[in-house]
Structures are given as structure tokens and as C-alpha cells.
Amino acid sequence: MTEDHRAFADSVARFFAEEFEPNREQWTEDGMIPRSFWEQAGELGVLGATIPEEYGGLGLSRHFDTVSYLEQTKAGDSGWGLSVHNIATHYILAFGTEDQKHRWLPKLATGEHIAAIAMTEPGTGSDLQAVKTTAIKDGNEYVINGSKTFITNGASADILVLVAKTDAKAKSKGVSLLIVETADLDGYSVGRKLKKMGMKRNDTAELAFDDVRVPQTALLGSEEGQGFYQLMKQLPWERLLLGYMALGASQCALKVTLEYVRERKAFGKRVMDFQNTRFKLAEAATKIELLSAFLDTCLDELEEGKLTPEKAAMAKWWGSQTQCEIVDECLQLHGGYGYMSEYLISELYADARVQKIYGGTNEIMKELIARSLDID
Incomplete structure (x- = not known):
């Protein structure tokens, strides 16, 4: 800094x-x-x-x-x-x-x-090659049909980065990205605002496209079939920032827990004065320092154009795993109050769980890392 x-x-x-x-x-x-x-x-x-x-x-x-x-x-x-x-x-x-x-x-x-990324579809999850939303040329326009789900900023988005197939028969080479402006767009509709376990202030929505027409200038870049390549090129940064979000949330969890255990008393003394409490907080502080150092190394490599996909995957899965471990331990130190919505640790706990799922599940992150090890 x-x-x-x-x-x-x-x-x-x-x-x-x-x-x-x-x-x-x-x-x-x-x-x-x-x-x-x-x-x-x-x-x-x-x-x-x-x-x-x-x-x-x-x-x-x-x-x-x-x-x-x-x-x-x-x-x-x-x-x-x-x-x-x-x-x-x-x-x-x-x-x-x-x-x-x-x-x-x-x-x-x-x-x-406000922008959103319309990527995930019902039934496809992390498999971007299997998207079913199509954008087919018709004259000087693309005609879009399909649906998306779990779209962050979906209900408020003015601009969508839309993942669609411009060649429905091809796999990765048939994927393109289009920039779709949603205002007064015939055939476009926002469905349900989805209710979630956590991140409740976020408008996560379903989107539908029924013969939506956009100009060919909506194609991101100047060549069809580049969408999968474009997505893969940006993923290291996306996964690294998820690591940083995990770091910030972990720091917040430690801060509010320190404040709580210094004030809360049990059996005639502060919760902070119990050895178990002190050891758990020491573990959390150490994990935070280690995660911070690793992420900063990754960020320097990103700026130098040297961050590999597998190292970004390490940042994402290790960061989110560390976050979930720290928040869980911090909630435990709050006792029953940690389960109450009025305490911030409760929100941090509910918000943390999805970190191991979006941006590519942690299982996929481990697979990416493992593949990089299988080299003679």
C-alpha cells in the first residue's frame, strides 16, 4: 500500500x-x-x-x-x-x-x-461451452433467444455482457460476447428477483430473451467466436478479486469478533481471556496475513502479465476456503448471539458460503491446479 x-x-x-x-x-x-x-x-x-x-x-x-x-x-x-x-x-x-x-x-x-454479466443458465452452471442462449445473424442484427439465471445486478442492469452462441453447432468456438443495452428492448424481460441465503442486498435475477434484436455492433470486438477466449483471458483477474473479497471479509470477521469477546463475559471473565478464544483468534490473524501476502504476490504478477490460471485458481479457492473457516470460528466465539441477524457476524457467515461456488467452484479450481501438475 x-x-x-x-x-x-x-x-x-x-x-x-x-x-x-x-x-x-x-x-x-x-x-x-x-x-x-x-x-x-x-x-x-x-x-x-x-x-x-x-x-x-x-x-x-x-x-x-x-x-x-x-x-x-x-x-x-x-x-x-x-x-x-x-x-x-x-x-x-x-x-x-x-x-x-x-x-x-x-x-x-x-x-x-449499471453492468451485469449474463453468463449462467439453468442446467449449465460452470460449463460455458454448453450455453443454449443463441444470437443468430439476421440482416444487420442479431436475434437473441434464451434465458439466464443467478445474474448479479440483473434487475438493475442497463448493460449486459451476454454470453451466447453465435454458432449453435460449435462448442467453445461458437461462443461470443455481446453488449446488450436493456432500455426499451423488445423481447427482453427480467424475471424473478431470486431469494438467497446471503448477499441479500444484491439484486440477483433471472433474465429472458425472446427474439430480442440488437445491432451487429453489439458484438464485443470485431469477430464472432471469440467469447470463450475472452472469458478465459479475464478469469485470472476475476478469481484474484474474489480472493481479495475473501480477505476483506475475513478481516471484518476478526475485527467484530475482537470487539465482541473483549466486552462479553462468561463465568466471571471476558471471553477474550479464555485460552481457546485467544488461540482461535491467533489462528485467524495468521491465516489473514498469509492470505494477504499470497494475494499481493498474485496481484504483482497480474500487473506484469505473469499470473497463470492455476495460480489464480489457488487464490480463489484458498481465499474462499480460508474465509469460510475464519468466519465459522468467529461466529462460534459469539455463541448464540452469532446466530442472530442483528450481529454482523451472522451476515458474514451467510455471505461467505457462495464464495466457494461462484467464479468457478472450488472443485474446479483444484482440477485446474492439478492439471498444471501433470506435466513431464
Whole structure:
């Protein structure tokens, strides 16, 4: 963390303390973060930190996005779909034409437009080659048919990075990404806002496409069949940021648990004074330090273009596993109060579980790592 990183972190932390924390309970009940919060984040530079200045951003390194994810999760939130918005932004930045970048990135940087990634489908899960949503050329348009589920920011999205088959007969080479603007789009509909175990402030929705027509300029890049390649190129960053979100949530869990055990008494003394408590907290603090050091190494390698898919997979699965272990132990130290919704540790526990599932399940992460070891 340089002085610039710390200054940015302080700014983001104040933003969450002043604008998010007073509204935590209401937004949880609403199941959605209001658009005004997105726009405030845009004004602060959180949404456009890594977008080049020529496209309306601040032109900073991805270290600054990392700072935002850490401050969000250290504040005890993982419901706001910031990471998905920024991942979608990076697809356009990495693979879009100049026209596409100038058209969409400025609005994504300010929060005028909210982005989602329409990838997962009922029955396909992590198997991106098996998507059934199609985008077939008809004149100068694509006609889209299909459905998506578990879409973060789905109900509020103005822009979708849509994974579809432009060649239904091909496997990975038939996958393309399209940028779909949802406003007044005939045939497009948002279905149920899904009820989840955790991340209740996030509007996770089902999407449907019934003969939706978009111009051919919606194709991300200039060539069909590049979608699978584009997805694979971005996955190391996506999986690394999940590791950082796990780190921030773990730091938050340790912080609130320290506060609790210093005040709570049992059998005539502070819970903090029991050896078991001290040992469990010592273990958590050590795991956090080890995870932080590994993630920072990965981030440096990412910036140098050296981060391998298998090392990013390590960051994702180890980070999420560590998070779940730490949050579970911290909840245990809260006793019965840890099971009560009014205590933040309860929310952290419910939010943590999905970390081992999305972004590629931890079982798939281990398979990717194992394949890299099977080399003569």
C-alpha cells in the first residue's frame, strides 16, 4: 500500500461509513442497492478507477480496484455488485472496439449505467461451452433467444455482457460476447428477483430473451467466436478479486469478533481471556496475513502479465476456503448471539458460503491446479 493507495482506501472507507452503513438495514430489506449509491460511487472514482482517462475514468492500476473491494468487504458488505460491474467494464476495455469503448465506458465510470454479466443458465452452471442462449445473424442484427439465471445486478442492469452462441453447432468456438443495452428492448424481460441465503442486498435475477434484436455492433470486438477466449483471458483477474473479497471479509470477521469477546463475559471473565478464544483468534490473524501476502504476490504478477490460471485458481479457492473457516470460528466465539441477524457476524457467515461456488467452484479450481501438475 503506497500513500496513494492509503488515501484512496481512506476515501472509500469514509464513503461506506457515511453512505452505506446508515442504510444497511433498509437496503437489505429492499434486496437492492439504489441507483443513487452507484452514482455517488461514480463521483468518487470507485467505478472508473481503472478506466483510462480518455474513456472517462481515472486511469489507475488495478491495485485501486482491489482497494475498493477490500474496503467494501472490510465494511461487512458483499451485496453491492461492484465487482461484477467492474468485471463487465474490463471486458469492454480489454476487447471492445474504440467505438464501443467511447460509447459505453464513460457511462459505466459515472454509474449512469449499471453492468451485469449474463453468463449462467439453468442446467449449465460452470460449463460455458454448453450455453443454449443463441444470437443468430439476421440482416444487420442479431436475434437473441434464451434465458439466464443467478445474474448479479440483473434487475438493475442497463448493460449486459451476454454470453451466447453465435454458432449453435460449435462448442467453445461458437461462443461470443455481446453488449446488450436493456432500455426499451423488445423481447427482453427480467424475471424473478431470486431469494438467497446471503448477499441479500444484491439484486440477483433471472433474465429472458425472446427474439430480442440488437445491432451487429453489439458484438464485443470485431469477430464472432471469440467469447470463450475472452472469458478465459479475464478469469485470472476475476478469481484474484474474489480472493481479495475473501480477505476483506475475513478481516471484518476478526475485527467484530475482537470487539465482541473483549466486552462479553462468561463465568466471571471476558471471553477474550479464555485460552481457546485467544488461540482461535491467533489462528485467524495468521491465516489473514498469509492470505494477504499470497494475494499481493498474485496481484504483482497480474500487473506484469505473469499470473497463470492455476495460480489464480489457488487464490480463489484458498481465499474462499480460508474465509469460510475464519468466519465459522468467529461466529462460534459469539455463541448464540452469532446466530442472530442483528450481529454482523451472522451476515458474514451467510455471505461467505457462495464464495466457494461462484467464479468457478472450488472443485474446479483444484482440477485446474492439478492439471498444471501433470506435466513431464
